[in-house]
Amino acid sequence: MTARYFLVLALVACGVNGFANDFFVSPNGSRSGTGSITNPWDIYTAFRATNSIQPGDTLYLRGGTYLGGWLTNYAGRLNLLLVGTSNNPVTVRPYKNEKPILSIGLADQTGEILIIGGTYTILRDVEIVNQPTN
Numbered sequence: 001m002t003a004r005y006f007l008v009l010a011l012v013a014c015g016v017n018g019f020a021n022d023f024f025v026s027p028n029g030s031r032s033g034t035g036s037i038t039n040p041w042d043i044y045t046a047f048r049a050t051n052s053i054q055p056g057d058t059l060y061l062r063g064g065t066y067l068g069g070w071l072t073n074y075a076g077r078l079n080l081l082l083v084g085t086s087n088n089p090v091t092v093r094p095y096k097n098e099k100p101i102l103s104i105g106l107a108d109q110t111g112e113i114l115i116i117g118g119t120y121t122i123l124r125d126v127e128i129v130n131q132p133t134n
Helices: 003-013
Strands: 022-030 058-061 064-067 078-080 090-094 100-103 114-116 121-123 127-129
Touching: 022 064
Parallel strands: 022 058, 058 090, 064 100, 078 114, 090 121, 100 127
Antiparallel strands: none
């Protein structure tokens, strides 16, 4: 077997998108972050990063409590709008052995707190609690 055969086999095993990227969000991340591990996004920005996060990518949530500040700072509920494909979903998950907790506080007037509006997005191993944040 040639090296080219192994390369093709490796790309097929990884799925269509063999060049998936990792992005990061942190409780102390910012809207102006780059999504890197050293300059993470805040959760509101990350969950709407549809121009940056592509099918097959992974969004890692760093450990800690994400307080419901997006409701007051950004005036709205938390919307997970990332879009993957059936062969390459976007995955949102904790980073390594860290434990992210979404403490979403009080709902807006509609009672909606967390809306998952994207397609083919996997949200896994994240604790979501509904507690007032004040």
